[in-house]
Amino acid sequence: EPEVTQTPSHQVTQMGQEVILRCVPISNHLYFYWYRQILGQKVEFLVSFYNNEISEKSEIFDDQFSVERPDGSNFTLKIRSTKLEDSAMYFCATVVLAGGHNEQFFGPGTRLTVL
């Protein structure tokens, strides 16, 4: 069965550094999402991406965040200047419209630790 993959599985960075989290969606999927889960808390929506542009973003997704599909396959989340509070698990999710139903597929997540 096709899978969404994410790299790296764990990233450790210093406060103020830039990080790029990568997601490889399933090939025929059209909608892409990033979610964040701070340790012990719920999963929160960050941003959705469709047709090469942001379709919706949450108030968490401020100017330090950006997303893109640089090569038409990878889907990336960039955090320009990391803060301690950015430490979290970041999940990529992709959606295909299968028979009119909303099929959601999550990647395994990237654990980001900001020191």
Add this chain to the structure above:
Amino acid sequence: AQKVTQAQTEISVVEKEDVTLDCVYETRDTTYYLFWYKQPPSGELVFLIRRNSFDEQNEISGRYSWNFQKSTSSFNFTITASQVVDSAVYFCALSEDFQKLVFGTGTRLLVSP
């Protein structure tokens, strides 16, 4: 506005007990989807079920069953004869017609031998 409430923060049971995890949702849309995900200690989100708003039939999959009641805006999840491997955090989520998922705060289930 969308909202998902999982009032049970943590449930502890002994193996072979049945357990029900509650989920109450709010939405203004008539077309929406409800989900349950399992998050084991390893951290990934494991998809369990998707139900659309037009299908109120209850579903059973092995030891798992789901009860969807639009009248009470609830989508409860029951594990029959629980096992230690069922120990995890379980999230209920809502999506309005191909949009983002809104998650509840999760219920931590601890199954002891």
